[in-house]
Amino acid sequence: CCEKEASKINNFFAEKLAETLRLFEPLKKELNRIEQNHQSQHDMSSTILILDDSQGGGNGRIRSDRTLLAPLSAPNSFRTWLGQMKPRKSVETKQKLQRERTQNRKVNELKAAFSEFYLMLVLLKNYQTLNSSGFRKILAKHDKLYLMTSGDEWWKVHIESAPFQTSNRIDTLMVQVEDLYTNSFENGDRKRAIQRLHIPPLEEKQSHLVTFRVGVFVGILCLLIPMVFILSNTLQKSQSGKLLAWRPALHLYRSSFLVILHIIFVGINIYGWSHSGVNHVLIFEIDPRNHLTYQRLLEIGTFLMVLWFLSFIAFIISSYYDVRPFAQPLAFVILLILLLINPIQIFYYQSRLWFLKNLGRVFLSPYFHVDFTGFWLGDQLISLDLVFFDLQYFICFYMNDVDWTRPTEKHGVFCSDWSQFLLQTIFILLPSWFRFAQCIRRYRDTKAKFPHLANAGKYASTVLVAATNALRRAAIVEYQSRRAANPFLYLWFISSLISSTYKLIWDFKMDYGLFDKNASENKYLREQIIYSSKAYYYVAIIENIAFRYIWIINIFLYFDTSAAEYADIVGFSFGIIEIFRRFIWNFFRLENEHLNNCGEFRAVRDISIQKTVTVASGYSTRLERLGTISNLGNEHNPKRHHTITTGEQVTTTEKYRKTTIRSATLNNENISLQNLTTATHRNQVNDLSEIVEASSDTMPTSNSLVLVNPNYHRTLST
Secondary structure: OHHHHHHHHHHHHHHHHHHHHHHHHHHHHHHHHHHHHHHHHHHHHHHHHHHHHHHOOOOHHHHHHHHHHOOOOOOOOHHHHHHHHHHHHHHHHHHHHHHHHHHHHHHHHHHHHHHHHHHHHHHHHHHHHHHHHHHHHHHHHHHHHHOOOHHHHHHHHHHOOOHHHHOOHHHHHHHHHHHHHHHHHOOOOHHHHHHHHOOOOOOOOOOHHHHHHHHHHHHHHHHHHHHHHHHHHHOOEOOOOOEOOHHHHHHHHHHHHHHHHHHHHHHHHHHHHHHHOOOHHHHOOOOOOOOOOHHHHHHHHHHHHHHHHHHHHHHHHHHHOOOOOOHHHHHHHHHHHHHHHOOOOOOOHHHHHHHHHHHHHHHOHHHOOOOHHHHHHHHHHHHOHHHHHHHHHHHHHHHHOOOOOOOOOOOOOOOOHHHHHHHHHHHHHHHHHHHHHHHHHHHHHHOOHHHHHHHHHHHHHHHHHHHHHHHHHHOOOOOOOOHHHOHHHHHHHHHHHHHHHHHHHHHHHHHOOOOOOOOOOOOOOOOOOOOOOHHHHHHHHHHHHHHHOHHHHHHHHHHOHHHHHHHHHHHHHHHHHHHHHHHHHHHHHHHHHHHHHHHOOOOOOOOOOEOOOOOOOOOOOEOOOOOOOOOOOOOOOOOOOOOOOOOOOOOOOOOOOHHHOOOEEEOOEEEOOHHHHHHHHHHOOOOHHHHHHHHOOOOOOOOOOOOOOOOOOOOOOO
């Protein structure tokens, strides 16, 4: 058995090392091309200045401008000449800036490519170390248990001479990458280069200062929450005798509360993913060297929650003194927007920029390629539908309540009767439209009817639910005395039942990947699970069923006229429940995506760079993509998951497929990498250089290195 496992490891290591050597060449060539292009531009500029200086009596810069930019028949008028010169200089300046921006972009792309390539080398090095340590411990335990020395003898025969044990090519490549990065990008500062190339583990060290601030904010919240209840019960009337307008306040404040609560829940999600080994950094394709940790996200959430409670307390006090109380929720919302779009590079500027960029791609879903981050963010907006619903109330309130002292009875044309329900329906359908458009775009890009069109149908069912619900609410006045005769009630019930069932099945089968027929040990679950207890999965199943059908409570409230007074509070409670359901959903959705990545041996991002346009030739070609890997945005589970063993065991896949070295196409000819596996197994090649040389001519140039990263993935026991 050990010999079979050693053969698998040798084959896999040989394949990945050969891919690594092949991928290193285009990176070095692109680096040389950029350096040559930069030097050529510098030499050309110097030559022009020298020639013009020799012809212009030492005034090289002015002479150069007149010679190269002025027309052949330049008028004598200085004003005419100046009018012609300014736009030409402006064009030259713009072209120069454009060239500089293009050059900087290419350099940044190449730096990112070298960083990802270095990560590949680290993973492959870890693969060597992990398997060597696994064999050593297994054989040592064998000899100790059976009081034998056969394990040590087997080690000397099969492992000491194995390619994955003896090869030092990875160490050599790592040194070469460090040298190139140091000399080309960091001006010889090796320490800085190593810091740039280093990737921190998922379980990052905690910042004591951030932890302290989170604790302070939580402590403040423990004081503010009871204070809100005390003040709301004490100051129910203002000094002029007016009642506290708690219903408008609820509409104006609950949306921002849900957004902040969602931020806190996502911070807890990141904590759970990091400690369970779910590589959310890779899944979301965020910068592994610079991103928000769960601590900082919790700090942001608790800080904003403190501001929310302070604003609400200010609303209560200003209502008591009749000092424009409704200016408080508006000021708070404006503050949130300014914190998000603030162009100054403070308050996590890069993270805000990343969020705004992906949010903009969601809003313009049909026009951009959809990745995992895009449709995950769209799903988060689905759970914030109450925020979009209250958007109509927020706009209409501040358009009509001009004095901001009390709710007004005057309404605009879009804020009353049927137009009000229409506007609410349009706003609440926006998140579903975003996801629907993303599914259609995915179908356009992949031509796969399933799952994309089926998923689009799920979101299309929401349109019928929202439309029938708006008609039901609009017809309440007409059927006030005989509510059971409202025909839209039954249409809404049927459409909601179909939509909820549709979404529930999709959650379990496609998003969670549960109820897998091959899950022998994990009944009703899937073949592989990451979280420590099966109870988490069973509780999540029950929770999802209950929360998907919680809208049925609205039927009882519809017939109970005395409960209509609390309809807004019930809706707020439903919004909190939906946020919590999405919080649980996030854990299992990313776990499923993480297992898909493990099944595809994917541990690094897909990076593509473009060849630099040379000054002499002027041609431009696109460099081949560094990797042909599984689509990160897959919304379903196309392949079975593979097993990752603990650090004390040999890292293998549960189902080793002979097609691990996949086929690819080069120059329109199908060339199979299976030859490498066959040659290695048949000839028992011990010299790894022979494998690399034999495979360098037959391997495609578009395969990326994808490994199970022992640092990035919490391992499971087989």
